[in-house]
Amino acid sequence: MPIDITSYLQSITEECNALKNRVRHLIEDRHWATDGAWKESVLRALISRTLPSNYSVASGFVVTDSGPSTQIDVLIYDNTLPVLYKGGDLVFVPPAACVGIIEVKSSLNSTGFRQATVKLADNCGLVRRYETEKRLFSGIFAFEGNGTPGTLLEHIDAAAQGQESRIVNHVSIGPSTFIKYWPTHPESGQAHYRHWHHYEVEQMAPGYFVHNLMSFLAGENLVRGNNIWFPREGKEGRRVHARRFTERPADIAA
Template identity: 35%
Template sequence: MDYGGNRMNGELMYQQSIAAEFVAIKDRVRYFIKDSHWGEDGRYKEVILINYLRRILPNGVSVGTGFVKNNRGELTNQIDIIIYKEQYPKLFSEGDFVILMPESVIGIIEVKSTSTTGLLTYKRNGLSVIEKAERNGKIIGNKRIFNGIFTYDNKINFNSEFAYSTVAEKISKLEGYLNCLSLGSNNFIKYWEEGSPSSYDKRKCYSAYNLSYKKIMGEDVNNMQGFSFGYFISNLMETVYKIITPDILNKQYFEFLYPLEGGKESYKLQNGDIYI
């Protein structure tokens, strides 16, 4: 089957299955706990992603939660998920909880249930979720690591007006330490240090994409999740291998990570570049 120029091949099916798996497990938990114990529900959503990452990360790379402390004595806020190199010394470790030095960190992720304008931009305990992720990245002090925000659902209008939204305004004030956002399974935002690949303007920017099943495959199918989760994981894995074993990043592996024909630039929102 071929829709909108994309063939639902094995790689694309794999991308779509990532979202289907995350959503199915999340819903299964919600059926049991219903409207009570939302703190536990939120924590379980972190565990879903942690367990998935443990299955796909290479040897020598671990996943935990905790803090990072730099050599100036600055401490991050607590980070939901930290991906780190096992061979580096830890300042503290107890089960999944770790306190690390920046040199060991490969990636950090903030996990939330639902993205709303309020969640991403309103300050809680002095920082919004976007500001918290950016601050954590600055304390670690390395733009080469993966630094993402992952939400299972989304209630933000993601259309040609997104560039003028409160969320986009908050993003425009960042310095590029936060580099990847998946807002539900349809909506994806990526940071480009040297400008968007589809633009002649090479200023630093964030680009917003509609990676919904309908947009990419050309048909509206009930309960078919989009490709944002898959591309979030792919960007993480690219970063991991760039840091750990860059030799593996050949043409075949890139085609596996990014299976959309012509790339995701065809699905960038109108006015989708947010310059910083």
């Protein structure tokens, strides 16, 4: 009997919903920073359960000779490389060790999403300034949120400022909204496709986000004929909007 991966992904959403307000129930609205830190720890715990042993997850900073990044809520790094400092859930890493950066939000509206994409894109640009060929998972994870598909994709494209080094490539908002950047077409394999796809994956967005992170860390070679990670029918049938990456004139001319 085949596994029911759809129900499994939906159970991850149920787990997020069960955990997200646990601290708020105790302190109500008296300390939003603590509530936010709890939600970040929830996502780090979800990721750590399936993270390969050569990677670690923490919060922290990417440090360069021109200065540090802003604080990164969820930082995935290659633990086979030296780090500058590690203590508890806080780590300071060089760009070479950084493989994933995630911004976590309790709730996002359109304006909050625009601000989050710019902050994340700035950190992406900093990492890739020193590691120009690095594959980098860059994501936004919001436990709740809203915004029309067209507006969300417009903001994520604007944050890139026409630079591929600033692209935010994965987003999960609430239980069902999932956004992914495709350098190549997901079905035809067309090269230089460079589109974001907005999907409505019923009650599965957090699970899709985490499993896409694992696929990214595996070099997009996670399935290999044994698809136990995603629903067999795929998600392209659930796509509701798409937007092409807006290139800078210099990139187009090249």
